[in-house]
Structure formats: C-alpha cells, structure tokens
Amino acid sequence: MSVIVFVEAANGKLKKAGFEGVSYAKHTADLLSTSVTAVVFGNADAAEVSSLGEYGATKVLHAKGDQFNNLDATAYTAAMAAAAEKENCKVVIFPFDNSGKAIAPRLSAKLGAGLVSGALSYPTNNGGFKVKKNVFSGKAIAEVEIVTDKKIIAFTPNSVGAANIGGSATVEDFAPSVNASKIKLVEVKKQEGEIPLPEAELVVSAGRGLKGPENWAPVEELAKLLGAATACSRPVADSHWRPHHEHVGQTGIAIRPNLYIAIGISGAIQHLAGVNQSKVIVVINNDPEAPFFKAADYGVLGDAFTILPNLVEAVKKFKASQN
Amino acid sequence: MNILVCISKVPDTTSKIAFTDGNSKFDTNGVQWIVNPSDEWYALVRALEIKEAGGGNVTIITVGGVEDEAVMRKALAIGADDAVRINSDAKDSYFVAAQIAEYAKTKNFDLIITGNQTIDFNNAEVGGMIAELIGWDYVTPCNKLEVSGNTCKMESEVAGATRVLEATTPLVISAAKGMAEARIPNMRGIMAARTKAITVVEPSAAAAQVKINAFELPPAKAGVKMISPDNMDELVQLLHSEAKVI
Numbered sequence: 001m002s003v004i005v006f007v008e009a010a011n012g013k014l015k016k017a018g019f020e021g022v023s024y025a026k027h028t029a030d031l032l033s034t035s036v037t038a039v040v041f042g043n044a045d046a047a048e049v050s051s052l053g054e055y056g057a058t059k060v061l062h063a064k065g066d067q068f069n070n071l072d073a074t075a076y077t078a079a080m081a082a083a084a085e086k087e088n089c090k091v092v093i094f095p096f097d098n099s100g101k102a103i104a105p106r107l108s109a110k111l112g113a114g115l116v117s118g119a120l121s122y123p124t125n126n127g128g129f130k131v132k133k134n135v136f137s138g139k140a141i142a143e144v145e146i147v148t149d150k151k152i153i154a155f156t157p158n159s160v161g162a163a164n165i166g167g168s169a170t171v172e173d174f175a176p177s178v179n180a181s182k183i184k185l186v187e188v189k190k191q192e193g194e195i196p197l198p199e200a201e202l203v204v205s206a207g208r209g210l211k212g213p214e215n216w217a218p219v220e221e222l223a224k225l226l227g228a229a230t231a232c233s234r235p236v237a238d239s240h241w242r243p244h245h246e247h248v249g250q251t252g253i254a255i256r257p258n259l260y261i262a263i264g265i266s267g268a269i270q271h272l273a274g275v276n277q278s279k280v281i282v283v284i285n286n287d288p289e290a291p292f293f294k295a296a297d298y299g300v301l302g303d304a305f306t307i308l309p310n311l312v313e314a315v316k317k318f319k320a321s322q323n
Numbered sequence: 324m325n326i327l328v329c330i331s332k333v334p335d336t337t338s339k340i341a342f343t344d345g346n347s348k349f350d351t352n353g354v355q356w357i358v359n360p361s362d363e364w365y366a367l368v369r370a371l372e373i374k375e376a377g378g379g380n381v382t383i384i385t386v387g388g389v390e391d392e393a394v395m396r397k398a399l400a401i402g403a404d405d406a407v408r409i410n411s412d413a414k415d416s417y418f419v420a421a422q423i424a425e426y427a428k429t430k431n432f433d434l435i436i437t438g439n440q441t442i443d444f445n446n447a448e449v450g451g452m453i454a455e456l457i458g459w460d461y462v463t464p465c466n467k468l469e470v471s472g473n474t475c476k477m478e479s480e481v482a483g484a485t486r487v488l489e490a491t492t493p494l495v496i497s498a499a500k501g502m503a504e505a506r507i508p509n510m511r512g513i514m515a516a517r518t519k520a521i522t523v524v525e526p527s528a529a530a531a532q533v534k535i536n537a538f539e540l541p542p543a544k545a546g547v548k549m550i551s552p553d554n555m556d557e558l559v560q561l562l563h564s565e566a567k568v569i
Contacts, residue, residue, distance in 0.1 A: 098481040102463050105451025114532030117446045135444050139340045143537045181460040187487040196483030244501045245480045252500050259568040280566045293547050302552030314555035
C-alpha cells in the first residue's frame with residue numbers, strides 16, 4: 001500500500017505545487033501508516049527531482065521524454081493508473097490546478113476512486129476517510145467522505161504549504177507504455193516576463209476605478225516591485241483593457257495568494273468569489289460603501305491616483321531598507 | 324455538428340448560503356436557481372454559435388428532478404434545440420458523469436461541452452469523468468473553440484501560457500472564459516421554449532463515490548484595519564511585520 005502524488009515539471013523545473021503535493025501526501029501516508037511515491041512528469045533537473053525526498057517521498061518515479069513533457073491528459077492519466085497499480089496505491093494526490101483538473105477526474109473514473117477536488121486541509125480517518133473542501137465559491141466549507149476503497153484528493157494550491165522535513169528518495173525512470181491522445185499541440189504561446197497568476201503568492205489587481213487601460217503603469221510598477229502578478233476585475237477584461245487571463249472572479253479564475261491588493265474594485269460578490277480565499281486582502285477605494293472593505297484586512301479610503309504613487313514609493317523605500 | 328451541452332442548476336450568486344438538518348443540507352429556502360454561469364455563457368452559447376454557422380443540433384442535458392426543468396427552459400429559450408433530463412438527484416460528480424456518458428453512448432454526438440466549474444460545489448470534475456467513461460479526449464480549460472468540418476482548433480490558457488490545440492471530433496470540452504459572450508433570450512425564444520419537449524430518461528445504475536456529511540461557514544474576518552491614505556509607509560510596514568506577507 002502507498003500514497004502516490006502527481007508532480008509536474010515546467011521548463012526544466014518542478015512546479016511549486018509539486019513540493020506542496022509531496023508534503024500533503026506525506027501527511028496522508030502518515031495517517032494510513034504507509035509511504036509516499038512521487039510520480040514526476042516532464043524533464044527536470046535531477047537534483048531537484050531527488051530533493052522531493054526532503055519533503056517526504058521515499059521513492060520517485062520519473063516519467064520523461066516527449067510523451068510526458070506536454071500535458072497530454074490522456075497519456076498522463078494512463079501513466080498515473082500504471083503507477084497506482086505498480087505501487088499498490090490506495091490514495092492519489094493532485095494539485096487542484098489546470099493539470100490536476102485535466103487528469104484527476106479521468107483517473108477517478110478509470111480507477112473507480114472517489115475524488116475530492118479543492119481540499120483545504122489534510123484528510124482525517126476517524127470513522128470514515130474525510131476531507132474538507134471549499135464550496136459555494138469560498139462562502140462555505142464541506143466535509144466530504146470518500147466511500148470507495150481507492151481515493152483521490154486534489155488539494156487547493158497554497159493551502160497547506162510545503163515542508164522540508166529532511167529525508168531522501170530513490171529515483172527510478174518510469175516509462176509505462178500508454179496511448180497518446182489525438183490532440184495535437186500546435187503551439188505554446190508563453191506569457192513572457194510575467195508571473196503566472198494562478199501560482200502567484202502576491203497579486204496586485206485593479207478595476208474600473210482606474211478609468212482606462214492607459215492608467216495601468218503604476219499597477220504594473222507596484223507588481224514588479226513586489227514580485228507580484230497582475231490581475232483585474234471582470235468589467236476590465238470585458239472592456240479589453242486587460243487580457244482575459246488576468247480576470248479573477250466567479251467566471252474568470254479563482255486564486256488564493258498570500259496577498260491580494262485590490263485597487264478601484266468595489267468587491268461585487270462575483271469578484272469576491274474568486275479572491276476571498278486570499279490570506280491577506282488590501283482594498284484601496286474612494287467609496288466608503290464599497291462592499292470589498294467588509295472582506296478586507298487592510299483598507300485605504302481615498303483616490304487611487306494619489307495613493308498608488310505613494311504606495312509605490314513606500315514599497316521602494318521598504319525594499320531598499322531590506323537590502 | 325451534433326453537440327451535447329451539460330447544464331447544472333445552481334443557486335444564484337447572491338443567494339444566502341445557509342444549512343439545515345444539523346448543517347448537513349443546503350438550505351434551499353428562498354433560493355433563486357439559475358443555469359450555472361459557465362455552462363450557460365460559455366458552453367451553451369458557443370455551441371449555438373457553432374450550430375448557427377455550420378448547421379447541426381444542440382441538445383442540453385441535466386441530471387435532476389422535475390424542479391430542474393425551470394432552468395432547462397431558460398437554456399431552451401436561449402436557443403437549444405432539444406432537452407434531456409435524467410430523472411434522478413445528482414448524487415455526486417461520478418454519478419452525474421456516468422448518467423451523461425451512458426446517454427451519450429446511445430447517440431451520435433460530435434462534441435460534449437460542459438462549463439469549466441459549477442459555482443455550488445466547485446468541483447470541475449464532470450467533464451473529465453465523462454471523457455474517461457466514453458473514451459474520448461478531453462480539453463480543459465477551453466478558452467477558444469473554432470470548428471471547421473470535424474476539426475476543432477482550440478486555445479487553452481494554463482499558468483503562464485496559452486496552448487494552441489487541434490483535434491478531430493469526438494471530444495469532450497470544458498468551456499471557460501473567452502469562449503463566448505453571454506446571450507439574453509429574446510421573446511421568440513422564450514415563447515418557443517414553453518412548448519419544446521423535455522425528454523425524461525430514467526437513470527442507469529451507478530453508485531456515488533463521495534458524500535457530503537456536513538457544512539460549515541468559514542471563520543469570520545477580524546474586520547478591516549483602515550490606514551490613512553497619507554501613510555503608505557505604515558501599510559507596507561504592517562504587511563511586513565504584522566501580516567508577514569512581504
């Protein structure tokens with residue numbers, strides 16, 4: 001018996017969620033008195049792959065080569081099923097990101113393994129195997145029991161964190177024979193120089209209060225100084241002031257950064273649905289009645305066009321004092 | 324092109340979220356039900372645009388009781404041709420996917436499109452499960468879909484990149500932001516929807532794999548700390564020393 005965890009490489013590096021996934025799997029394995037096998041997809045630095053041992057894996061199966069380097073969900077699902085069989089696996093862990101969403105439901109149907117998506121904390125195994133997850137876009141939490149013998153959990157990235165506990169793992173090449181999908185990857189258009197929003201720990205976001213796309217320079221400057229990703233509200237994306245992939249909210253993407261700074265966003269319930277899981281929320285708005293203040297940790301009431309330059313200067317001063 | 328669009332009934336975004344029966348059931352009292360936004364705005368509307376451009380048929384399907392027919396009428400009013408209701412509670416994602424896959428196997432669909440996530444249980448599971456059960460490829464999230472003949476050109480926005488994909492049907496697609504714009508039903512559509520038949524199909528055997536035992540509300544926020552707009556140094560210091568996020 002074992003717990004296996006899906007880890008993905010991108011551009012030769014392991015994704016951050018992979019380390020957190022191994023930590024999540026280690027807690028789950030301890031609960032079931034078993035061990036963790038990480039299944040790594042994609043070409044990655046060997047030292048980094050073996051460092052998964054420090055997070056709690058005792059074994060790493062490394063699937064590399066063209067077939068396992070391009071997020072082919074059909075092939076990855078079959079490979080995860082092969083790994084599950086090889087390791088006599090009872091529980092499979094995925095991050096609840098785009099890759100997890102593409103593969104975990106398929107694997108669930110393939111293995112007949114009950115799936116909980118968007119787990120917020122570690123499972124418990126006291127009178128049933130239970131996991132807590134977000135429902136109603138963060139407005140409630142559900143305790144879900146998985147009643148099948150095999151189980152799959154897709155955890156919310158940045159919910160439990162990665163913990164280096166020391167330890168080491170053996171690494172094996174893993175080359176299961178699986179069929180590729182018929183989907184052809186024509187092109188990957190990289191968003192150069194930006195921090196991918198779904199993975200960002202810090203996010204600076206702005207809304208209609210900025211009045212037009214020409215006013216985004218200080219938002220971008222603030223984001224750059226902080227090492228943050230930029231985001232926006234739905235009206236801003238719908239007006240094509242900013243690209244669609246920056247839209248956070250109910251119909252855009254949901255994020256869970258450590259810090260979310262909202263500038264000129266009133267905080268409609270649909271917007272909050274995508275950001276209310278952020279650990280710390282700062283709201284800058286000139287409307288004291290803006291509903292976003294109720295969801296905020298820190299609020300600044302005033303004109304964004306005077307506050308933003310001051311905030312940029314304050315961050316510059318702070319960064320200089322840190323060096 | 325024959326397209327099956329999976330729709331789900333969900334509480335309107337502004338609904339009060341409360342629970343009954345010892346916090347084990349969602350309190351539906353006073354809740355206004357809508358078609359799940361990404362099912363409607365992205366999946367259904369794009370399916371209709373493809374049909375209008377190249378011919379074919381759009382069928383909506385939902386797993387639910389007779390009370391779900393009101394939101395199905397809304398989808399018909401927007402322009403769906405046919406509607407199928409699998410007559411059972413939606414026990415869990417696997418149960419729903421198994422019902423839809425069983426139905427789809429008996430028909431001749433080229434595409435099955437779901438919304439990328441429902442706003443009630445936030446699972447993003449049904450599309451992938453259908454794909455596996457029916458043995459088709461699956462594209463998620465699909466932010467753009469162009470169809471010519473039986474070839475689909477798609478764009479999928481993942482962290483830090485847009486993947487351009489091409490495949491021939493059949494396919495299961497999870498529709499997300501960018502695929503289409505919301506469409507408001509017109510009076511003609513609303514009138515026509517009243518008389519369109521909803522086909523009711525009895526469920527096939529499938530067991531639920533997960534169950535919700537209890538709900539709770541998230542811990543309340545401590546309340547907002549207001550900072551003077553003239554003192555951004557204080558905000559930065561608080562984010563550093565108190566919140567410890569920078």
